[in-house]
Every structure is written in structure tokens, then in C-alpha cells.
Amino acid sequence: KAGVTQTPRYLIKTRGQQVTLSCSPISGHRSVSWYQQTPGQGLQFLFEYFSETQRNKGNFPGRFSGRQFSNSRSEMNVSTLELGDSALYLCASSFDGADQPQHFGDGTRLSIL
Amino acid sequence: AQRVTQPEKLLSVFKGAPVELKCNYSYSGSPELFWYVQYSRQRLQLLLRHISRESIKGFTADLNKGETSFHLKKPFAQEEDSAMYYCALSELGDMRFGAGTRLTVKP
Numbered sequence: 001k002a003g004v005t006q007t008p009r010y011l012i013k014t015r016g017q018q019v020t021l022s023c024s025p026i027s028g029h030r031s032v033s034w035y036q037q038t039p040g041q042g043l044q045f046l047f048e049y050f051s052e053t054q055r056n057k058g059n060f061p062g063r064f065s066g067r068q069f070s071n072s073r074s075e076m077n078v079s080t081l082e083l084g085d086s087a088l089y090l091c092a093s094s095f096d097g098a099d100q101p102q103h104f105g106d107g108t109r110l111s112i113l
Numbered sequence: 114a115q116r117v118t119q120p121e122k123l124l125s126v127f128k129g130a131p132v133e134l135k136c137n138y139s140y141s142g143s144p145e146l147f148w149y150v151q152y153s154r155q156r157l158q159l160l161l162r163h164i165s166r167e168s169i170k171g172f173t174a175d176l177n178k179g180e181t182s183f184h185l186k187k188p189f190a191q192e193e194d195s196a197m198y199y200c201a202l203s204e205l206g207d208m209r210f211g212a213g214t215r216l217t218v219k220p
Contacts, residue, residue: 003156033208043199043210056206090157099145099203104157 002026004105006091012111018079021108025072025093031055032074033098034066037088037107046089048098049074056098078110086112116140117202119211126190127219134185134214136174136200145203146183148174149210152196160185160198170194190218 005024013019025032033056034046045058049068066076072093078085088109092102116139126132138144148160161169163176163183174185183200195218200211 031206033206035208035210042212045208045210048206048208050206058207092157098206098208101147101159101162102208103159106156 004091004093004103006089006105006108008108009106010109010111012113013081014113015081015083017081018077019081019110021076021078021089021091021110023074023076023091023093023105025074025091026103029093029095029103030072031094031097031100032068032072033092033094033102034074034076035090035092036060037090038086043090045098046076050097081112083112086110117200117209117211119198119200119214121214122212123215123217125217125219128192129189132187132190132194132216132218134198134200134216136183136185136211138181138183138200138202140181140202140204142204146174146176147201147203148172148183148185149199149201150196151199157199190216192218192220194218 007022031050033048036044048056052068063079068074088107090107092104094100094102118137146163150160151157172187176183197213197215199213202209
């Protein structure tokens, strides 16, 4: 079956703008988690969605938000972009939660100018 | 708070030598622990999880609750094992990753 699909693969924005990233999980997976990966901080957990509800949240400001649709697809939104938001954003899906094996997408590379 | 520590950023061994990638965690409960691996130009993928107690690609990892460690081991490293390895801890879906160890297996 198809793997986790993230779009777009690359994105360039300027400070102050907002951005929406998309993630399509593996068919049948109900949990979607988002991570930010940077050289300095490594992989950091943003949030997890399950059945259209945010179930867990990492330590990120409110500018980072997300949602999940009835078909389990998820979007992540970042408002008022800052230079420090430049990162690779990874999405992972699992059947029931992040405490189960997760399948990762290729990520969206976000660059803030 | 949960914390996962991988003390070695880089690890280099020769082909056929044993390899051990260290992972220590701080968490008071009973965590779910995982090792994820990222090969060159590939996605991050699950290598193994402690609850399965299985061996994948010759790798094993034992949870030592007394030492709060979950070290990854392989008796005879192969060149194709060269990759980035991440130890991860999950508590009810809140996932924490270590900083990762880049393993290089030299011929």
C-alpha cells in the first residue's frame, strides 16, 4: 500500500507569512503525528491527531497548529513565520498512536527568508 | 519530563566488528522504547521496539530499567548498517527522540 505522502516537498516563505503543510497517512492509519527536525534541536514532537482530535501536544508556541480530517489526512499550519521555523517537517502515521510503530513521510523542507 | 540521551553523535567501526549504540532515558513510568533508522536517501523507519523483543537485521536491544538504558547491539557490523540511528521514547503518544548517532561501518 502507498506510504505516507507529504506535500509540498519544498517551500520558501518570508517572515510574517503563514504556511500550511499536508500529510496523507497510510490507508487505515488513524493516528498522525508531526515533527520538526533541525540540525540544532534534532527531531521534536509537535502534536498528534487521532480521529480528528488533537491527542498530544509538544512544547511549541500556539503559532503551530494542526487539524485532521475524517479521512485521517492531516494539515499543519504555522502562522507569523519566523526565521527559526526553517526546518524539515515530518509527518508520521500509525494505526492507533505514536506508541505504536510509526511510518514516516519524506518531509516538507520549509525555508524562511 | 521525559528525556532521551544518545551520548555518541558519531560512531565508526570496521566491518565484522561488534557495535553498540547507546541510549539512556529518564522517565519514571513504563515507557515504550524504539529504535528508528534512516539510511542514506531513505525515510526514517522503525528498526525495532522493546516490546517485540525481536531481532531485526541482526540488531537487538534490551531494556534495562535499573540503568534506564536501551542500547542497540549487533555482534558483526556490515557496511549496509551505515546510517543514522535514533532512540525514541513514547508515553501515551508523546514521542521523544534522541539526537541520533551516525554509524559508519568501514570496509
